[in-house]
Amino acid sequence: MFMFEKAAHGSTGYWAWVGTLVLTLAAGFLTYLHQLNYGLGVTGMSRNVTWGLYIGQFTFLVGVAASAVMVVLPYYLHNHKEFARMTILGEFLAISAVTMCVLFIFVDMGQPARVLNIIRYPRPNSMMFWDMISLTGYWVLNVVITLVTLHSQQTETAPPAWIKFVIVLSIPWAISIHTVTAFLYSGLPGRSFWLTAILAPRFLASAFASGPALLILLCLLVRKVTGYDVGKAALRGLAMIVTYAMLVNVFFVFMEFFTAFYSQIPTLTEHFENMYLGVAGEASPLLVWGRASLLLMAVAVLMLLVPRIRTNDTFLAAACILTFLSLWIDKGLCLVVCGFTPSPLGTMTRYMPTLPEAVITLAVWAAGALMVTVFYKIALSVMVEKVRITVPHYGVTREARVETA
């Protein structure tokens, strides 16, 4: 049923890639054991900056997971047939992203052995409780969807009628996972940088830019490596989505700037000053990252706005990389650290991830990449098989190994 055997055959390049990922995982696992042994003090977090890279990555990846809705909604709700060959890739990306989210939360926990206390002693007051529910539910939904659709494609039968309901349910659910994650931040009275109603909309806008950008990159990579082409229309449609989402994102950033700098309220302006303008006498890493994110965002948006660039695959890939990077820095790092700086007592504490922290982070990304690799291998074996049966010469530039059993 799970067809994992399809991922057990591959070229040397495939095994080299999988091997690298497994080695990274192993390194991360050993480093995590060290962290378990010593404590979270191996990271760069401190009494004032109590969340760092791990939670930032979790926040960013929830967005990537939610972005699957940008493919599912047009295809299943509005019959946008151009996305047909891409939806399964988006759903598999969502599953991998949610798994990475859960892993990042897990490695960030001080007492991970007690994590089930959230289930044993549920506290609906806490947004973290709802985050757990929505993330788990979204993961289950996408697993069911991919299992059923892939199975029906493989057997060339129609999927059961109830799957339509599950797919439609996943659409508002996707919005909910990232809204709840934003609620983790935007309901805290003491953190003025996060205490804004626009945080959830900002999260969604950046999610719908960064997620599809990553999906475009993955589709281009898949086409290069296996010849499986999602189609020009699909890529162009997704690129339009990234463009609009980036525009909305930039607009929201300006909204935040205006409220802070026109009202001149110090508790608002100080965060933006730390992140973008610089405070006299403070050369903080946050300033470098913040400015880098803005710069990359600006270049990405300008590139995406030009149709000739957006429709050229190479330039589109570049624009997507810039989009992804700028939002990864903004959400995966700046958002969290900036919220803690200054502290409630006005202290500016620097945060710099340490080596163990970086290795563990890399390992979690490797876990996600491994999942994407294996899932895509399975999906493409099924899809390419099917394509070979119906249109033997379409898009297959390399022989994919076909299971004859």
Place this chain on the structure above:
Amino acid sequence: MRERLWIGAGLALFVILVTYPVWHALQAHSSTKGPNLVFPAREKECVAPTSFMKTSHMKLLVDWRESVVRNDRHTYVAFNGKTYDMSLTGTCLRCHDKRQFCDRCHTYAGIETPFCWDCHVDPSLAQRSVP
């Protein structure tokens, strides 16, 4: 043919792993003689009957924990009518020596007592100077 190598290696690894308890115990020179417990000198009666403590002292401790930490109730009325302060360090360790009583059984049974002693202080530690 090549598969035989993998099968053999896997089988060997499995046998080693599955017999780990045997050769680890052999190497540890553990004996079948029971733990040598040192009982409290003065008190002859515990907060609960010995038979109960043998089976359920952990349940008692968890009940005490819930009562003290979550319900702010500190007094325990024992089976014999006596009252005790519900405290691991203050009551239990007032009579029992952690190293010569608690640890001996736990070590023999292979129980790591995961986190009790991470926080709860063995009174004898306080007498030594801490660097």
Place this chain on the structure above:
Amino acid sequence: MKITRKEFLRLAAAGWVVVSGRHLLALLDSPDKGSTAEGTAASPRKRWGMVIDTKKCRKDEGCTSCEEACDKAHNIPAFKNPAHEIEWIWREPFRKVFSADQTPYMEESLLDLPTLVLCNHCDNPPCVRVCPTGATWKREEDGVVMMDWHRCIGCRYCMAACPYGSRSFNWEDPRPAIRELNPGFPTRTKGVVEKCTFCTERLAKGQAPACVEACPEKSMTFGDLINPLSEVRQILGSRYVLRRKPELGTGPNVYYLI
């Protein structure tokens, strides 16, 4: 009787769901038992609060009696690395504690004055609201915002939620950094959050918190805010007091006489 594999698996799954469902329901926490909101006749409901007289406190600006008393009573570690520091009660300059209450042309020495800060045991604590396991909660009977170090999973959400920076996390094993181990109180372990608990272990014995008792100038007054005859109520009723960031709606119960 013939049964297909699919049917067998379905029955087994259904059975497993029923059995584990019952177990799960049993595991779910029953609401924290405690005295009712009204309290009993023997112990009526209280609300503990504290008034800190900064004038009395500043008489000896090098004094650290309250901090030392708390450190010793609760095995608080003294880490060399300031990033890992753990503080239940400590001093910050006035300008940082009351950044919104400064006035221009204020006395410089007053701005730098060491001011005591600790958990405010708020009436409406955001830390309690966000805790996913109930490891921190507000006690009904006396208003103390309490910590359960057995349940804390170390997610540090409460630390993000606290508008006062009152909480600390154990980034490493605290025991090596404890100067003088007090067997009368547990240490904590790495991976849990801790803060001032108004010395509930002393309150249970009818004693005032360690810091209040240790202050040589008696600058801290501790008492029941519900009882109109208590000393804290006398002070609050007769003089103007400040609280930290009251505009956030947290309802802090630590008051400052400037």
